Amino acid sequence: MIRSLPNTAAYTLGYRIYVALFFLFLVMPLIAISVLAFNDSNYIALPWNGFTLDWFFSATDEREGLFADSNLMESIVTSLTTALIVATMSMVIGTIAALLFEEEQFKFKGLLYFLALTPLVIPGVILGISILLSSTYAGNLIEKNFGIDIELFRPSYWLVIFGQFSFGATYVMLLVAARLKKFDRSLEEAALSLKATRIQAIWYVTIPFLRPAIIGAFIVAFLLSFSNINTTIFLVGSDPTLPIDLYSRIRFSSTPVLNAISFLIVLVITLFAVVNFFIKRKDTT
Amino acid sequence: MQQSIKPKKPFNVTLYLLIIPVLLWLVLLIVLPHLDLLISSFQIENDNGDKVFSLDNYIAFFKEEIYWLTFVKTAAYAIGVTALAFIVTFPIAFYLTKVISKKNAAFFILLLLIPLWVGELVTVYGWMVLLGDHGIINHFLMAIGLIDEPINMLYTDFSMILGLLYMSMLFMVVPVMSTLESLDDSLIEAASDLGASKWTIFRTIIIPYSMPGIVSGAIIVFMLVIGDYLAPNILGGKSSLWFTEQIYNKFLTTFNWNEGAAFGFLLLMLSSGIIWLVLKLSGQKLDRVGS
Amino acid sequence: MSNILEIKHLTKRFGNFTAVEDVNFSVKDGGFFSILGSSGCGKSTLLRIIAGFEPETEGEVIIRGESMKGVPPDKRPVNIVFQHLALFPMMNVRENVAFGLKRLKLSNTEIDSRVNEILSRVGLEGYEKKDVTALSGGQKQRVAIARSLVMKPSILLLDEPLGALDRKLREHMKVELKLLQREIGTTFIYITHDQSEALVMSDEIAVMHEGRFEQIDTPRNLYKNPKTAFVAGFVGDSNRFELERTQAETLITSKGWRINKKSYAGTATVLYIRPEALIINPSSDLSDVESFEITIKTILFDGSNTKLATTVAGTTEELLISLPQNAEFDGLSEGQTLQVGIHTDDLKCY
Numbered sequence: 001m002i003r004s005l006p007n008t009a010a011y012t013l014g015y016r017i018y019v020a021l022f023f024l025f026l027v028m029p030l031i032a033i034s035v036l037a038f039n040d041s042n043y044i045a046l047p048w049n050g051f052t053l054d055w056f057f058s059a060t061d062e063r064e065g066l067f068a069d070s071n072l073m074e075s076i077v078t079s080l081t082t083a084l085i086v087a088t089m090s091m092v093i094g095t096i097a098a099l100l101f102e103e104e105q106f107k108f109k110g111l112l113y114f115l116a117l118t119p120l121v122i123p124g125v126i127l128g129i130s131i132l133l134s135s136t137y138a139g140n141l142i143e144k145n146f147g148i149d150i151e152l153f154r155p156s157y158w159l160v161i162f163g164q165f166s167f168g169a170t171y172v173m174l175l176v177a178a179r180l181k182k183f184d185r186s187l188e189e190a191a192l193s194l195k196a197t198r199i200q201a202i203w204y205v206t207i208p209f210l211r212p213a214i215i216g217a218f219i220v221a222f223l224l225s226f227s228n229i230n231t232t233i234f235l236v237g238s239d240p241t242l243p244i245d246l247y248s249r250i251r252f253s254s255t256p257v258l259n260a261i262s263f264l265i266v267l268v269i270t271l272f273a274v275v276n277f278f279i280k281r282k283d284t285t
Numbered sequence: 286m287q288q289s290i291k292p293k294k295p296f297n298v299t300l301y302l303l304i305i306p307v308l309l310w311l312v313l314l315i316v317l318p319h320l321d322l323l324i325s326s327f328q329i330e331n332d333n334g335d336k337v338f339s340l341d342n343y344i345a346f347f348k349e350e351i352y353w354l355t356f357v358k359t360a361a362y363a364i365g366v367t368a369l370a371f372i373v374t375f376p377i378a379f380y381l382t383k384v385i386s387k388k389n390a391a392f393f394i395l396l397l398l399i400p401l402w403v404g405e406l407v408t409v410y411g412w413m414v415l416l417g418d419h420g421i422i423n424h425f426l427m428a429i430g431l432i433d434e435p436i437n438m439l440y441t442d443f444s445m446i447l448g449l450l451y452m453s454m455l456f457m458v459v460p461v462m463s464t465l466e467s468l469d470d471s472l473i474e475a476a477s478d479l480g481a482s483k484w485t486i487f488r489t490i491i492i493p494y495s496m497p498g499i500v501s502g503a504i505i506v507f508m509l510v511i512g513d514y515l516a517p518n519i520l521g522g523k524s525s526l527w528f529t530e531q532i533y534n535k536f537l538t539t540f541n542w543n544e545g546a547a548f549g550f551l552l553l554m555l556s557s558g559i560i561w562l563v564l565k566l567s568g569q570k571l572d573r574v575g576s
Numbered sequence: 577m578s579n580i581l582e583i584k585h586l587t588k589r590f591g592n593f594t595a596v597e598d599v600n601f602s603v604k605d606g607g608f609f610s611i612l613g614s615s616g617c618g619k620s621t622l623l624r625i626i627a628g629f630e631p632e633t634e635g636e637v638i639i640r641g642e643s644m645k646g647v648p649p650d651k652r653p654v655n656i657v658f659q660h661l662a663l664f665p666m667m668n669v670r671e672n673v674a675f676g677l678k679r680l681k682l683s684n685t686e687i688d689s690r691v692n693e694i695l696s697r698v699g700l701e702g703y704e705k706k707d708v709t710a711l712s713g714g715q716k717q718r719v720a721i722a723r724s725l726v727m728k729p730s731i732l733l734l735d736e737p738l739g740a741l742d743r744k745l746r747e748h749m750k751v752e753l754k755l756l757q758r759e760i761g762t763t764f765i766y767i768t769h770d771q772s773e774a775l776v777m778s779d780e781i782a783v784m785h786e787g788r789f790e791q792i793d794t795p796r797n798l799y800k801n802p803k804t805a806f807v808a809g810f811v812g813d814s815n816r817f818e819l820e821r822t823q824a825e826t827l828i829t830s831k832g833w834r835i836n837k838k839s840y841a842g843t844a845t846v847l848y849i850r851p852e853a854l855i856i857n858p859s860s861d862l863s864d865v866e867s868f869e870i871t872i873k874t875i876l877f878d879g880s881n882t883k884l885a886t887t888v889a890g891t892t893e894e895l896l897i898s899l900p901q902n903a904e905f906d907g908l909s910e911g912q913t914l915q916v917g918i919h920t921d922d923l924k925c926y
Contacts (some may be wrong), residue, residue: 004629006648029411100303115311123512129549130318166314198299227404243406262407269402475662477650479676493666
């Protein structure tokens with residue numbers, strides 16, 4: 001238990017072993033693929049044949065490395081741009097929602113807030129199929145009545161964006177609202193007494209205060225969008241995102257390039273996490 | 286000189302500016318789609334290609350044994366994995382908040398966040414590589430002579446549960462840790478001073494105190510597991526009966542969208558129902574859980 | 577009366593830092609013993625060692641003649657009231673108070689009767705079902721004390737329990753705690769930084785400074801005969817003067833005030849004089865009283881705590897003198913000069 005209660009040596013040792021095993025379990029899959037990414041073999045698993053960078057760089061027919069695979073590269077770009085747009089949209093609407101629920105009073109506020117929270121408790125699958133259903137219906141309706149086929153209402157790049165945005169905004173809202181709760185409202189009031197309009201007060205006083213939370217929320221929305229499959233899979237058209245592309249490769253045509261791309265993802269995320277860690281360290285010292 | 290001041294309610298421009306985007310978001314992307322889901326589930330295409338009202342979709346679900354067996358199995362496994370996730374991660378959450386110092390804990394928390402951000406696909410794939418017949422674990426066990434033939438670990442319920450558990454652990458740790466952090470050490474010391482053994486302190490002080498965090502975590506995890514597609518699909522075998530897979534099939538393989546809608550709606554009811562039940566039983570509220 | 581607690585050569589080090597250094601004292605059974613000191617002096621650490629939450633580096637804690645070495649907190653015959661009370665927020669008053677009794681596996685009827693008894697002792701009958709988070713500061717106080725006292729410990733340890741209360745409530749609780757202790761008879765060991773609390777409630781006080789005990793004495797002796805400069809400055813109010821080169825039997829302050837002191841060897845560096853020790857217009861019959869003149873700068877009115885801010889004639893030394901609020905001194909005004917006397921024993925120099 002806590003430091004000030006005496007523990008037997010067996011208890012402390014046992015506890016430490018358990019924690020060690022847990023973290024071993026945690027990193028095992030990531031280390032496995034990271035190591036195998038450099039395996040000189042045409043299969044995704046062992047045996048180990050030696051070290052190679054082929055699966056990253058080679059451009060032969062036999063072995064198409066990660067950076068030579070144009071489809072894979074395209075899907076990475078698609079994922080990045082999608083995530084960027086989704087994160088931006090979520091950031092804007094989510095912040096607006098946070099401000100709305102924390103600072104304003106109106107009828108049906110409770111109901112609206114409940115609705116805004118629903119993406120948290122609705123499985124991503126359901127979000128996906130419901131948007132698919134309603135957008136197809138709308139698309140068909142418009143086509144029937146106006147004769148135009150709007151791409152947005154079919155599985156497509158933009159439908160994916162709107163689908164991911166639907167829950168991204170909720171996460172942003174919660175993260176920003178958490179910080180907004182700590183905001184000293186009298187700062188806004190001071191701005192108002194200095195003849196600012198409400199909008200100006202929010203823009204010049206509240207938003208800067210919220211900036212750390214907004215940036216954090218943007219990053220969260222970005223990551224959520226980039227890695228999302230459950231909702232995206234129903235809305236994706238002919239431009240697959242990276243997870244979708246990877247998924248179909250795992251199912252149907254796996255080559256060790258999968259290890260390579262997985263390793264790349266792990267590397268980027270680890271670097272990002274470490275940088276984030278040191279920034280937080282600096283903030284608190 | 287006194288003047289009576291008539292209070293004038295100013296036209297709250299801000300309110301309208303804020304509320305309109307939010308309404309657009311919620312109505313267009315949440316309310317309408319789910320209404321459509323409900324409606325579609327009660328429709329089938331008749332021979333003319335028109336949509337007519339029908340209960341056939343739901344009847345199909347109840348008639349086919351495999352459908353509702355899958356449904357029940359999914360629910361049961363989801364509950365099981367959630368419980369397992371709690372048992373496995375609670376000692377870790379406690380260790381990171383109460384036993385080691387904040388400085389050291391920061392490193393371990395970093396370690397926890399990496400698989401979380403890497404995403405489910407890569408980690409599930411990692412398990413596939415580890416557990417396969419030519420995978421690392423089998424290779425290792427054969428290399429040290431413990432077994433002669435590879436053990437079939439992949440494409441079983443075991444590997445599926447492992448994958449689900451792995452993902453769940455990550456989401457269970459965070460809310461539990463945040464609640465434990467607010468637990469004042471002096472409560473534990475006071476209980477000890479009054480004669481409580483470690484197990485009693487755990488039972489009467491620590492668990493009741495952490496309930497909000499545990500409930501938060503359980504709801505998030507349950508929701509994720511029940512709607513998960515990747516782990517059952519990639520790690521489970523042909524016989525992995527997972528309800529979400531059924532929905533996927535209906536929409537993307539057999540194109541029976543109306544039946545898929547019905548299944549989707551049933552899944553939604555199940556997941557919402559259990560969440561509501563848990564919230565009611567533990568006396569928590571949704572907005573408290575949300576933070 | 578025997579000693580219920582004996583502390584021998586107790587030392588506690590955290591790495592290079594010594595929190596408690598060679599502390600020795602005993603507490604008689606049934607007494608009210610206080611440890612007085614400012615924050616960081618080590619008193620909390622000392623208390624936690626006695627309770628069992630911190631192991632001692634050197635020395636011994638002996639309760640009722642038995643050494644407590646290696647005995648965990650849940651097995652010691654002491655109970656502690658924490659500074660922030662540590663009431664269990666998810667339990668009501670009754671459940672909090674009964675918690676320790678439940679661990680002793682007593683029968684429900686016995687638990688009920690003891691809980692009822694202690695609640696009425698502390699004046700909280702009828703509060704059993706109340707949620708502890710809904711109580712006032714003073715009520716929470718009493719629940720915390722009840723929870724520990726119901727265990728009938730040999731020693732009750734109290735860690736600055738009155739700190740979070742407002743002034744009037746604190747004054748009231750001081751008296752209540754003292755009476756409670758007398759009535760129940762449990763030995764109290766009380767730590768605080770507030771000297772008024774210590775003086776009012778204790779049978780004996782230990783003044784602690786930087787890990788060491790400067791003086792252990794009754795409140796009265798501590799006040800009247802402080803043994804070290806720290807105690808003189810910490811307990812009660814005092815005028816403080818730096819002393820210059822000294823001659824035997826004469827004190828010379830840094831701002832030029834000379835005053836005689838009988839049997840003074842001439843080695844001190846600091847002088848303390850209590851404001852109330854000064855006698856206004858001393859009669860010449862008083863023996864061993866040194867007389868001198870002061871000029872009144874201003875009168876600091878504070879009810880019974882009124883003081884004269886004065887300068888000692890012929891010097892730049894400032895002296896605060898207590899002014900009784902009876903008719904005798906009503907006519908005083910600023911600028912007036914006055915004869916003032918002080919008994920030679922009340923010139924405390926170190």
